[in-house]
Amino acid sequence: MITFFSLAAFIFGSAIGSFLNVLTLRLPEEESLGGRSHCPSCKHILSSSDLVPLFSFLWLRGKCRYCKTKISARYFMVELATALLFAWVYAALLPESIFGIVILIRYWFVAAVFVSVFVIDLEHFVILDKMVLLSSIVVASINIILSIIAGSSVFSINGLFISGLVGAVAGFLPFYALWFVSKGKWLGFGDVKFALLLGLILGWPQIYVGYFFAIMIGGFVSSILLIFTKKSLKSRLPFGTFLTVGAFLAMLYGPLFLKWYLAFLGF
Ligand SMILES: [Zn+2]
Numbered sequence: 001m002i003t004f005f006s007l008a009a010f011i012f013g014s015a016i017g018s019f020l021n022v023l024t025l026r027l028p029e030e031e032s033l034g035g036r037s038h039c040p041s042c043k044h045i046l047s048s049s050d051l052v053p054l055f056s057f058l059w060l061r062g063k064c065r066y067c068k069t070k071i072s073a074r075y076f077m078v079e080l081a082t083a084l085l086f087a088w089v090y091a092a093l094l095p096e097s098i099f100g101i102v103i104l105i106r107y108w109f110v111a112a113v114f115v116s117v118f119v120i121d122l123e124h125f126v127i128l129d130k131m132v133l134l135s136s137i138v139v140a141s142i143n144i145i146l147s148i149i150a151g152s153s154v155f156s157i158n159g160l161f162i163s164g165l166v167g168a169v170a171g172f173l174p175f176y177a178l179w180f181v182s183k184g185k186w187l188g189f190g191d192v193k194f195a196l197l198l199g200l201i202l203g204w205p206q207i208y209v210g211y212f213f214a215i216m217i218g219g220f221v222s223s224i225l226l227i228f229t230k231k232s233l234k235s236r237l238p239f240g241t242f243l244t245v246g247a248f249l250a251m252l253y254g255p256l257f258l259k260w261y262l263a264f265l266g267f
Contacts, residue, residue: 002094006087013086014053016112017079024078024119027128042067053079078119085111085248092252099149106142109135110201110251114244117194121240127190132197139200140164160203167207168199174211191239198247206254214239214246 026033037046044066050056057076064071089107093100113135121127143160147153154161175195178186199207222237250257 002091006091009090010083010087011053013083013108013111014079016086016108017082017115018051018053020082020112020115020119021075021078024116024123027116027131028120028124028126039064039066039069039071041069054083074119078115082112082115085115089252099146102142102146102149106139106146107251109138109142111248113197114248118241118244121190121238121244125188125238127188127194127240129190129193132190132193136197136200139197143200163203164200166199166204167202168196170204171195171199171202171207171211187239191243194240194243198243202247202250202254205258206250209254209257210243210247210250212246213249214242217245218242 022033022037025031037051038044039046041064044064050060050065052059054076057071057079060071062071062073062076063069086108089111090104093104093107095101095104113131116131117127120131140161143164144154147156147159147161150159152159156162172192172195175187175192179189179192198210202210218237218239221242225237
């Protein structure tokens with residue numbers, strides 16, 4: 001059954017990934033999300049058989065059916081990444097109650113937001129305000145719903161909602177300070193606003209586990225780039241992409257890591 005549901009999560013994720021392809025392509029260009037998908041090269045409207053997640057790309061061997069222009073691997077990668085993340089989240093949670101299912105939906109939503117932020121920050125070096133604002137409202141609402149299902153008060157100090165608010169402030173302050181001190185050179189204000197969303201998602205004190213992971217991953221990837229490519233220390237790196245990876249890992253494994261780390265320190 002676990003295999004069956006993981007596969008279902010994978011297929012569902014690939015369909016969401018297909019939607020995220022459109023979203024991440026059109027949102028930064030202020031295009032409407034409603035129009036039919038077309039080939040960026042020959043403008044031919046794509047039929048539903050051209051739009052089956054993962055399969056169409058493989059079946060057409062990465063080329064447009066009509067003009068044979070190569071299709072960017074980005075489409076396939078976004079679908080595959082979302083599919084894998086959705087299956088991973090399912091397998092990590094294995095929900096068995098209403099509470100568990102709402103947690104699953106929350107994590108899937110966050111995974112979809114992270115894929116979008118990752119792609120847009122990589123391609124445009126920007127984190128979109130409307131995406132951060134809308135996602136913050138959704139996550140805060142789900143936090144409230146979870147508190148209600150758990151039967152605790154929404155404003156309980158140990159509840160998810162308050163933990164999210166404390167996490168948002170704790171996440172925001174150090175980034176704002178860095179942004180302020182460096183006059184925006186070390187990180188963009190988009191990252192500062194994104195920190196609020198990350199805090200709502202991870203809560204207190206997991207937000208700092210997310211930062212820790214992001215800095216480790218960012219440092220590792222930057223060193224690799226410095227050694228093997230012509231990127232210099234002055235090259236801009238999309239910090240948001242590292243934050244999404246670090247925060248995703250902290251969301252799934254933050255509590256476990258924190259427990260291990262505190263035990264390691266002797267607490
Ligand atoms: Zn074409």
